[in-house]
Amino acid sequence: MPQMPRKGAAGSAQTRQPNVQVRNLFPTPIATLAMPDADRINAVLAERILEREKTAASVRHSNWGGWQSATDFPDWCGAEGKAVLSAAQKVATSLTCDRAGQAVAPTWRMNSWANVNRAGQGNEFHTHPGAYWSATYYVRDGGAGSDPALGGEFEMADPRGVGPAMLAPMLALRIPGGQSVGASEMVRPVPGTLVLFPSWLSHGVRPYEGDRVRISIAMNLTPT
Numbered sequence: 001m002p003q004m005p006r007k008g009a010a011g012s013a014q015t016r017q018p019n020v021q022v023r024n025l026f027p028t029p030i031a032t033l034a035m036p037d038a039d040r041i042n043a044v045l046a047e048r049i050l051e052r053e054k055t056a057a058s059v060r061h062s063n064w065g066g067w068q069s070a071t072d073f074p075d076w077c078g079a080e081g082k083a084v085l086s087a088a089q090k091v092a093t094s095l096t097c098d099r100a101g102q103a104v105a106p107t108w109r110m111n112s113w114a115n116v117n118r119a120g121q122g123n124e125f126h127t128h129p130g131a132y133w134s135a136t137y138y139v140r141d142g143g144a145g146s147d148p149a150l151g152g153e154f155e156m157a158d159p160r161g162v163g164p165a166m167l168a169p170m171l172a173l174r175i176p177g178g179q180s181v182g183a184s185e186m187v188r189p190v191p192g193t194l195v196l197f198p199s200w201l202s203h204g205v206r207p208y209e210g211d212r213v214r215i216s217i218a219m220n221l222t223p224t
Helices: 038-055 078-094 163-167
Strands: 031-034 108-117 121-126 133-141 154-157 184-187 193-198 203-208 214-223
Touching: 031 078, 038 078, 038 108, 038 133, 038 214, 078 108, 078 133, 078 193, 078 214, 108 121
Parallel strands: none
Antiparallel strands: 031 193, 108 214, 121 203, 133 193, 133 214, 154 184, 154 203
16 A cells, blocks of 8 residues: 655654644545456456557657547557556545535546556656546556555655745644645555545656656546
8 A cells, every 4th residue: 555655753742832822734635446356357358458459559748758649548448457547536536524514425427547656657747637536546567566666656746835845945834744844745556556635636656767668547537
């Protein structure tokens, strides 16, 4: 399971001023799911995606090189791909509620595409306008999941902005996760892992520096 890096220990209650109450507001959820039966699913999906790459021209959006399919992945992904898309919908539903905090069951409209990256290829920072949740599923990591030197991390910019880091980059907030304020967080790709995040969150993929193939599936979910 991919882990977001710990960037120093947040201060304990004992080191704060007495009687000070701290609330961490405006959370940004990043959900991960280990896909059941991932080895079998990934073997089928890798073969299917690499075959598609041979015959379909790449779409150009945020990608630095590499191959990106059109958003027609659901049309040719087969049962294995549909299992991944269904899993993403279930996670999205479980993390969505109404303004009173009550569970809801949206009908999700989805579009999805496949990505293939080789040495030096990645994605610039971008968002997904017109969607509510977005997700990435890792089919192959090219070895990057176990070797940080190969890059290829999923990188998320701090939605609070860069202001604190610009003013005093040597300082951070003494709260859980506060050590990355004004910077970014990264998740290393691990095959069989689904990562779900709000579509407004600015994110990118650092260049992959390995000599193998990195394959992922991206998707957008919009409530109808």
